[in-house]
Amino acid sequence: MLELKNLPHKTIERLSQYRRALLICLEKGQTHIYSHEIARIQHITAVQVRRDLMLIGYTGTLRKGYNVKELIDLIGEIIDSQEGINVAIIGMGNLGRALINYFSGKRSHLKIVASFDINPDKIGNTMSGVPCFSTEDMEKVIREKNIRVGIMTVPADFATQTAEALVQAGIRGILNYTPKPVNVPKEVYLEEYDMITSLEKVAFYVKINEDKK
Amino acid sequence: MLELKNLPHKTIERLSQYRRALLICLEKGQTHIYSHEIARIQHITAVQVRRDLMLIGYTGTLRKGYNVKELIDLIGEIIDSQEGINVAIIGMGNLGRALINYFSGKRSHLKIVASFDINPDKIGNTMSGVPCFSTEDMEKVIREKNIRVGIMTVPADFATQTAEALVQAGIRGILNYTPKPVNVPKEVYLEEYDMITSLEKVAFYVKINEDKK
DNA sequence: TTAACAATGTGAAAATAATAACAAAAAAAC
């Protein structure tokens, strides 16, 4: 039997990316796609693509490639939850607003249903259909709306207390965009990302490439 | 001799993260730190930390741990360029503005010195000290200001043409925040990041954790 | 009809990354 939890982490990330690319193909009316076409879009090898699809048990057609629609649906069955997942954004500053704009309407199974802030000017407003609540009501709203994932975009100084409040409220996953790493119990899945790390990595390899010459 | 280009990619990322944490320690007046303290902050093991530091040839003091100041400086010597790197942001929308705010004054060796847009309302403005130019002048400005890294935050439909223009202008590294993967010649270092992939990954592991019960 | 081609699927190998195990040594405790 296909054991989802044994799928490599990297495969999960790539499946999300494949689907993103496949959705564009579908829109353009493309019905089939070869592994090497997916590979070229994602800057990886065709073998890698085929192996990932093998891992999720999808079989293409020889010489025709993979059925775009079918593959999108299968990836959905693998990585999405049947019942969808409600998401909240904590901290309606620049980044929080940018994310709400970006996500709104993008993925049907991931719904941003609430945002939170401490600034009274923001509380009570609605942005792209997402209402902003006071952080004081966080636990109540999270439970009422069955929010399972929180995206943290508060100032770094508030990262720790925000994570604690989210855990307290029974959140199941946190995506932390503040540059302050936070601690959560092991049953809460945590993903952290700092844009400065990415930029420093790019800068490092630019340096290396220049030195090579 | 220490061969920088042989450092594992993951080590580079972690070095950036270690430094971020160390800078906070330094601010607090902490002079030394143990490998297990760094490890706990980053949610990794102490061995991993020691191994990374071994790879860059840094030696701590037995029982005192690592000298915070020294380690910050050494990481700088490894991952920063001597002369600093000038950076541009292309697309001054929500995300572009958020990034400029976030980066400004954060890292002395990475300087955002220009932004670009096609919207006449934005061209000519300055944000956090960063002037906004027309994309028509991109090649000229990039060469004049010796900009080597570009951060793409334009709408996805303009991703391809923006990447081409950057390459044309002689850029050396691109950090692509649009959800559209782009192609660049191999001498240009490319890093792509899509927030939806991160969110879908969190959602997937939340699902898996719930199924386990 | 048959040979060449172009694609998938996968076991085996290689590369990369993380962890375990432990020696060495300074500091602390006794």
Add this chain to the structure above:
DNA sequence: GTTTTTTTGTTATTATTTTCACATTGTTAA
């Protein structure tokens, strides 16, 4: 002054991820 503790540094081992190599099989074309 000796033993215990604690921490670093590093080799060996294990785990994970990617790539190679090639069998398989429809399709195209000679």
